[in-house]
Amino acid sequence: MTASSTGRTAIIAGNWKMNYGPREAAKFVQEIQPALAEALQAPGSPLCILCPPAISLAAVRAVLDIPDAASSAQIELGAQNMYFEEKGAFTGEISPNMVHELCTTVILGHSERRTYFSETDELVNKKTLAALRHGLRPVVCIGENVQQHESGETAHVITTQIRASLANLTSEQAREIVIAYEPIWAIGTGKAATGEIANNVIRQIRQEYQALYGAEAASVVRILYGGSVTSDNIAEFMAYPDIDGALVGGASLKPDFVNIVRNSRQVRH
Numbered sequence: 001m002t003a004s005s006t007g008r009t010a011i012i013a014g015n016w017k018m019n020y021g022p023r024e025a026a027k028f029v030q031e032i033q034p035a036l037a038e039a040l041q042a043p044g045s046p047l048c049i050l051c052p053p054a055i056s057l058a059a060v061r062a063v064l065d066i067p068d069a070a071s072s073a074q075i076e077l078g079a080q081n082m083y084f085e086e087k088g089a090f091t092g093e094i095s096p097n098m099v100h101e102l103c104t105t106v107i108l109g110h111s112e113r114r115t116y117f118s119e120t121d122e123l124v125n126k127k128t129l130a131a132l133r134h135g136l137r138p139v140v141c142i143g144e145n146v147q148q149h150e151s152g153e154t155a156h157v158i159t160t161q162i163r164a165s166l167a168n169l170t171s172e173q174a175r176e177i178v179i180a181y182e183p184i185w186a187i188g189t190g191k192a193a194t195g196e197i198a199n200n201v202i203r204q205i206r207q208e209y210q211a212l213y214g215a216e217a218a219s220v221v222r223i224l225y226g227g228s229v230t231s232d233n234i235a236e237f238m239a240y241p242d243i244d245g246a247l248v249g250g251a252s253l254k255p256d257f258v259n260i261v262r263n264s265r266q267v268r269h
């Protein structure tokens with residue numbers, strides 16, 4: 001794995017959302033693994049994180065653990081959500097320690113969680129702190145909706161989300177975080193932001209992060225773009241200096257995901 005000239009290793013994460021149960025998930029990973037492993041051998045490769053539904057994590061893990069899968073180390077697993085308590089009477093939830101048995105990473109505060117399951121910045125913050133306590137890498141999602149975008153409120157919205165969702169981190173924890181900037185108007189719409197728009201917002205996110213946690217943390221925190229990323233547009237995003245990779249939804253469900261990994265790889269900046 002090679003770090004870019006920013007010193008930050010890029011991340012390409014696949015958010016499968018509510019797609020592929022254990023059988024289909026194992027079949028899909030078997031199908032893409034050889035090409036994915038090969039793509040990840042090349043210099044300048046990103047870290048690749050697959051985020052299947054929780055019920056399919058063990059099945060995907062079993063495929064990735066095949067002994068001759070030489071570069072599985074560059075393919076990690078992430079959960080799409082978790083609760084912040086360790087155990088107990090929380091029907092339907094999974095805990096950070098459970099996630100940690102199979103995953104390195106957990107996506108938190110995705111806009112679909114915020115919209116359909118009423119997750120607030122305060123809840124996302126509790127989950128973020130719990131993930132960090134359990135050695136998980138949180139990928140904390142933020143982003144404005146279409147009205148906010150059109151009325152020029154993006155900077156205000158992301159500042160509010162960062163301050164509340166990423167509150168109370170220690171300086172060490174502030175370095176471990178990954179932030180995903182996902183404008184809601186670009187998610188699943190086929191209307192990706194331009195690289196320029198994404199980079200401008202991500203630069204603001206980095207500045208806000210610097211105000212909160214200092215220049216050192218802001219220079220190591222990885223900030224991804226998400227929203228209609230494809231194998232055709234990934235290179236455009238990766239060409240911008242503040243964009244450290246992508247959180248990919250729909251396009252992570254097809255073998256073409258390997259091309260996203262491949263096309264993200266370049267001598268950056």
Ligand code: PGA
Nearest residue numbers: 187188227228248249250
């Ligand atoms: P999309 O989803 O790539 O299908 O737009 C991105 C996401 O929601 O993480």
